[in-house]
Amino acid sequence: MxxxxxxxxxxxxxxxxxxxxxxxxxxxxxxxxxxxxxxxxxxxxxxxxxxxxxxxxxxxxxxxxxxxxxxxxxxxxxxxxxxxxxxxxxxxxxxxxxxxxxxxxxxxxxxxxxxxxxxxxxxxxxxxxxxxxxxxxxxxxxxxxxxxxxxxxxxxxxxxxxxxxxxxxxxxxxxxxxxxxxxxxFHIFYQLIEGATAEQKGTLGITSLDYYTYLNQSGSYKVDDINDKSDFQETTHAMDVIGISSENNSMVLQIVAGVLHLGNITFKEAGNYAAVESEEFLAFPAFLLGIDQNRLKEKLTSRKMDSKWGNAIESIDVTLNVEQACYTRDALSKALHSRVxxxxxxxxxxxxxxxxxxxxxxxxxxYGFEIFQEEYVQEGIKWSQIEYFNNKIVCDLIESKSPPGIMCILDDVCATMHAVGEGADQTMLQKLRMQINTHEHFNSWNQGFIIHHYAGKVSYDAEGFCERNRDVLFNDLIELMQSSEIAFIRARFPENLNAEKKGRPTTAGSKIKKQANDLVSTLMKCxxxxxxxxxxxxxxxxxxxxxxxxxxxxxxxxxxxxxxxxRAGYAYRRVFKKFLNRYAILTKESWPTWQGDEKQGVLHLLRSVNMDQDQFQLGRTKVFIKAPESLFLLEETRERKFDGYARTIQKAWRKYMARKKYVQMREEASDLLLNRKERRRHSLNRNFVGDYIGMDDRPELRQFLGKREKIDFADKVTKYDRRFKGIKRDLILTPKSVYLIGREKVKQGPEKGQVKEVMKRRIDVEKILAVSLSTMQDDFMVVHEQEYDSLLDCVFKTEFISLLSRRFEEKTQRKLPLKFNNTLEMKLKKENWGFLSGGGSRQVLFVGGQGDMPVLILPANLCRSASARDFQRTHVSPTGRPSLRSAPVHPELTSTPPRGLHRGLQNGGHKNSNHAANQRNSQHHGQRHPAPGNPTRPFLPSNGSQLKERGGSQQPPNLDCLKVPIKELQGPTDPQPAGLLQGGATQTCPKTQTAGAPVYSSSRSVCSPPTLSEDGTELTVRERSTARLTEEKNVFLCCLLTNECNSRLHHQTKRPA
Structure with a gap:
């Protein structure tokens, strides 16, 4: 405005x-x-x-x-x-x-x-x-x-x-x-009557609102927009929150009820003295306050007065009249409520x-007071005087000591009064007229006086002024309450009645002055x-x-x-020192502290933001800024400075915390597998990336997750079905679930023929029963769940298991069960079709060998074999710092591979790549297979694939031994006769195994081995002697691929392991 x-x-x-x-x-x-x-x-x-x-x-x-x-x-x-x-x-x-x-x-x-x-x-x-x-x-x-x-x-x-x-x-x-x-x-009286339980009403003697004299005299019981019953529940709840015990809570309500019952005690004239009109009304307040009924009656109708003769003090019992008895009853009621x-x-x-x-x-x-113009004069600021009403003159009228104000005169009259009556009030009025009748903000009339306050004229009736100002609670009533059987009530009256009295008794007016002065002194510090x-x-x-x-x-x-x-003055004023402290960050010269004269420092800061000279003035100790816009300019500049520095600090802190986090994750992951599973050297010290498939740019995958669901881990894996057929899946871990995302062709509709992402499985983290792994260097793991298990081939299994273990512990407050065995059991899903759809289980067997990677092979007899070579023992832990680039394991691994072969590093990128160890080319992610541990060793190609060396050609190797004769078991969509399982062994051909490489066979295989002719070709089905099918467990066998077989295989480009 x-x-x-x-x-x-x-x-x-x-x-x-x-x-x-x-x-x-x-x-x-x-x-x-x-x-x-x-x-x-x-x-x-x-x-x-x-x-x-x-x-x-x-x-x-x-x-x-x-x-x-x-x-x-x-x-x-x-x-x-x-x-x-x-x-x-x-x-x-x-x-x-x-x-x-x-x-x-x-x-x-x-x-x-x-x-x-x-x-x-x-x-x-x-x-x-x-x-x-x-x-x-x-x-x-x-x-x-x-x-x-x-x-x-x-x-x-x-x-x-x-x-x-x-x-x-x-x-x-x-x-x-x-x-x-x-x-x-006060609201509490109505809340208690409306909201108390039946038990509380019986204990406290609660009846209806109009039964109590203290409540029925005004004729108003209900209030619009106030629900006393529900407010009572809120009041008792507030006492619980604050920490008031249930016992004290009951005592508070008991005193409230006792005050209501005290008000029903009435008096009658008995001669010139007061007597209780109906003594039955004494019973309940005496019971609730824990005092004797007869003593209550005595203290309400009489009191002791001390008479002093010389050094002797004599106590006299004085019987009260009806007016005095009512005053005593009301004084006790007011004291009880006030002290509660x-x-x-x-x-x-x-x-x-x-x-x-x-x-x-x-x-x-x-109401508060502002100092408008005085400060400008004190600081020597140029400005135009404005007339306004200063309320100080009214304050002096009320509380001044010299000349005496209204409160001083009132206290003097109360100090000399000896009885309750109109005499004291009239004496006060006479003294007011004599002392301050000429004051411009004071007028008097027969029964009272008028004060011209800041809010207007207010009339005061003098009747009862002196008595209320005395605010006396007689010692008889204090003694009565101190005799209560209830400790809570006794504690509300801690006065020492035997202490020597000095000076005048405290009046209500003097209490007001003291409280006001204390309040002003507190406000002056803010x-x-x-x-x-x-x-x-x-x-x-x-x-x-x-x-x-x-x-x-x-x-x-x-x-x-x-x-x-x-409008005429200044919107902002500040002491030089505080102004410098607040805006010191604006310039290098003033940060962290200004060295020199404070006034010059303030001027330097104002000039640094190009503030116009007419927008501010410098006083003796303060700076004054005229327009709010100028102040906002200072604040915005200050905020920008802080924001820039905060970003720098935040960047450094995040970098530090990220490094610390990943080192911790590596160590936790190592602890999970320490002395339990063999590790490759590169898997110990590589960085943990988490998202290896770029989920931020993959909305087709994000659609299956919650809107704000965080990605802990995401990578492409191979999932094996009941026939050990490898299928590509996207493995995603969030704080809540594990997702397996696949792809299927749309069979009908306008998008028929298109390949779409489909959520194949979602497992809640807390529903995972265990994870099984072998003790060798491979990438197999079985995720166990109540319904069925999932056999997965994941290059970054250590990172995945580490994150999964953390989320599992957060959800269940217990460790994730990890099982290590060279025979892994996999429970199958029950299907409603096919002769192999009856559920059951499969086994995956692991044997040691001399190869680099474990490999899944599907020879003619449907038995698979793989082996693993020991690169790093189970007891080795990672070093302190993660390597930013993968390094070769052995010097011999850095030698140039045969021409036409592509090299790969395990758990890392290509050796000469500019990317970090864990970055991979997203273009070929869907087709690539894991890299072998030794870059000089070739991969097993897909069925029918042939690779040529640069500048020449090679004869394709004879891989007839790997062909699958039984097409109905292999499946119509299987593109290769042998699936690859990553980890630490290469593929082999059973025909060329050496004597030193053990071969395991199934005691009950899925089918009998095919019959081969002398030249090694497969006989037709009709020429077979037997062909047996069974629903017993398949056994996944692992064996060693020898160097002789390796030399016959072509290398195929794979993704880094």
């Missing part, structure tokens, strides 16, 4: 009205926030708005209380200064709700662990508890705070709320015993106590922020605007003067 063309009350009210009707309840006057009570729940207080305003500059988003709260929180963290917000406005303007939003926002944006979350819960739950015992319905507000509250949220140096403190003052105790028509007492309220505040503070204070943000819902709350109507209905009421509040809140000062 600083930009309004006209600055008067009418223009301000019209602007506020337009925004209010459009549901914009917040408006800025510079940094001051104006809040209008909408009398309905607005939609912009959710998590979306919290995220929007967190860390944003004030001008980036519409005015909002979250922006002010975020500004306080950030200033506290950046400047290391305590902050406070002063919320002002009349009853019903929304001060308490505004305070709740501030505390809720800070609770959401600040981090922390379980302890911090506990403090946050206490901060939020303290509101409904204190409102139950301290709020009430008034004519102008259904939930009016009848006490003052200053709430401090204490933070650690890291910005986490780790403590808090509540300072309460000016509780309206008189509301317990009396109130105006149409109003209610103090106990609740004390319990909240104990639950949030911390040993030391770092920073805090205070929230005060009371950086203040302001919220002005406006109540738009008296009907408490949404979208109802009363022009005259709004204008009155605009006037007494001083909004016009505030706008004029903000």
């Amino acid at each position: 600083v930009l309004l063309s006209k600055i008067n009350e009418d223009a301000i009210v019209d602007n506020l009205k337009k925004r209010y009707m459009d549901d914009y309840i917040f408006t800025y006057i510079g940094p001051v926030l104006i809040s209008i009570n909408p009398f309905k729940q607005m939609p912009y207080f959710g998590d979306k708005e919290v995220e929007m305003y967190q860390g944003a500059a004030q001008y980036e988003n519409p005015p909002h209380i979250y922006a002010l709260a975020d500004n306080m929180y950030r200033n506290m963290m950046i400047d290391s200064e305590n902050q406070c917000v002063i919320i002002s406005g009349e009853s019903g303007a929304g001060k308490t709700v505004a305070a709740k939003y501030i505390m809720g926002y800070i609770s959401k944006v600040s981090g922390g662990g379980p302890k911090v979350q506990h403090v946050k819960d206490i901060i939020l739950q303290s509101n409904p508890l204190l409102e139950a015992f301290g709020n009430a319905k008034t004519v102008r507000n259904n939930n009016s705070s009848r006490f003052g509250k200053y709430f401090e949220i204490q933070f650690s140096s890291g910005g986490e709320p780790d403590g808090g403190k509540i300072s309460n003052f000016l509780l309206e105790k008189s509301r317990v015993v009396m109130r105006n028509p149409g109003e209610r007492s 309220f103090d106990f609740l505040v004390e319990s909240i503070n104990k639950a949030m106590v911390k040993d030391h204070k770092d920073f805090n943000i205070g929230v005060l819902d009371i 950086t203040p922020h302001y919220i002005r709350c406006i109540k738009p109507n008296e009907t408490k209905k949404p979208r109802d605007w009363e022009e005259s009421r709004a204008k009155h509040q605009v006037e007494y809140l001083g909004l016009k003067e505030n706008i004029r000062v903000r």
Whole structure:
């Protein structure tokens, strides 16, 4: 509103009205926030708005209380200064709700662990508890705070709320015993009657609302938009969260019920003295308070007075009249409620106590004062004077000592009064007229006086002024409560009655002055922020605007003067030293500290951002910046600097953590296989990549995963079916599941004939029973699951198993079972077709040998064999640093291979490749086979494939021994007679085996071996002597491929292992 063309009350009210009707309840006057009570729940207080305003500059988003709260929180963290917000406005303007939003926002944006979350819960739950015992319905507000509250949220140096403190003052105790028509007492009395269980009602003697004298005198029981029954449950829950024990919880409610029963005790005249009218009403309050019924009756109708004659003190029993007896009863009721309220505040503070204070943000819902022009004069800043109302003159009228103000005169009268009656009140009025009748903000009349406050004229009835100011609880009542059988009640009255009394007794007025002075001293240590709350109507209905009421509040809140000062003055002021600390990062000369005169340092920083000279002034100790845009320029430049440095630090940290993570993963993977499985040298020190198929660029594979599912591992593998037929699959591991993705041709529809990705299997990590591996150098593994198992050939099995083990332990809180055996059992899936579809199992047998890689062979008798050579023993662990490039294992492996042969390195790329050890060419990924451990050794080619050397040709080798005669067992889509299993052995031909290489055969093979002629050719089926089929287990045999057989085989390009 600083930009309004006209600055008067009418223009301000019209602007506020337009925004209010459009549901914009917040408006800025510079940094001051104006809040209008909408009398309905607005939609912009959710998590979306919290995220929007967190860390944003004030001008980036519409005015909002979250922006002010975020500004306080950030200033506290950046400047290391305590902050406070002063919320002002009349009853019903929304001060308490505004305070709740501030505390809720800070609770959401600040981090922390379980302890911090506990403090946050206490901060939020303290509101409904204190409102139950301290709020009430008034004519102008259904939930009016009848006490003052200053709430401090204490933070650690890291910005986490780790403590808090509540300072309460000016509780309206008189509301317990009396109130105006149409109003209610404190909410807790109505909550207890409506929300107590049947058992609680029986124990506490709870009946109906109109039964209790303290509640039925105003005739108001129900309140719109307030559900006393549900609020009672919230109140008791808040006590549990804060940490009040169930026993103390019951005691609090017992005292509340006892106060209600005390109010039903009435008195009658017995001569000139008071007597209890119906003694049956004494029983329940005496029972609930744990005191003797006769003693209660005695203390309500009489009291002891001390008479002093010289040095002798004599106690005299004085019988009270009806008026005095009622006063005594009400004084006890007010004292009980007040001390229970103090106990609740004390319990909240104990639950949030911390040993030391770092920073805090205070929230005060009371009117605050700003110093407008005095600071400009003190600092020597040029500016035009603006007239405004200074409320100090009214404060002096109330509390000044010389000349005496109203409170001083009131205390003097109370110190000399000896009886309850009208005499003391009239004496006070006479003294006020004599002392301050000429004051411009004071007027008197027959029964009271008038004070011209900032909010307007307020009339005070003098009747009962002196008695209420004395605020005396007679020693007889304290002694009575100290005799209670209930320890909780005795603890609420800790006074030492035998202590020597010195000076005047404390009055209500003196308590107010002390609390106000303590509050001001606390606020002076904080950086203040302001919220002005406006109540738009008296009907408490949404979208109802009363022009005259709004204008009155605009006037007494001083909004016009505030706008004029903000427009003519400076939007920002800061002490030189704090300004330098905040913006030191802008230049090299000022970072980390400015060396030299502070004023020159500030000037240097302002010039570094090219700020115009007319946009700032330098005072004696402070810098003043005129326009908010100039301040935003400084803040944006500062944020960019921090952002750049943060990115550099973040980059270095991520690099360090990534290296540390992969070293740790290698070590964990090594520990899994240490002394249990033989390893290749290169597999010990290679890098772990995780995603070997580029999932970020493969939406056809991503479609099978969750939207935000993280990829731990992805690679192409070979999966073997029941007939040991190798099929290509994509193996993907996420924190939740293991996926096997295959490809199939579409058989019908517009995409008929196209090859599409299909999810062949999904296994939840926690449902994996075990993983089986051999003890040799191979890449086989069997993933066991309840339904059926999967035999996989994975080059990077160590990395996969390491990640799978970690995810399995996270899900199940136990280690992944790893089985090592040279005979692996594989449970088959039950199918509904074919003669081999009956489930059962298969075995994979491993034998040692002298080859480089284990190889799957399908000879004529359907028995397979492979062997493994020992490159690295099982007890060897990886070195400290991962190698960035794979290196040859032995010097002899670096020799030039035969012409026409392609070399490969195990578990790494080609030796001369520019890529890292684990990078592979994605173009040939689908067709390539694993590389052998020895680059000079050839691969077994696919069926019918022939490779030629550069500049010449070779005769194809005789591989008839590897042909599969039984086509129905091999399958129509099998492209080769022999599948390759990666790991550490090359293929062999049984015809050329040496004597030293053991050969294993199945005791019950799938079919009988074929009959061969003398030249080695296969006979026809008709010429076979026998052909037997069985559903018994197939046995996968492994044997050695000799050098003689290797020399006859052509090499085929494979992917690195």
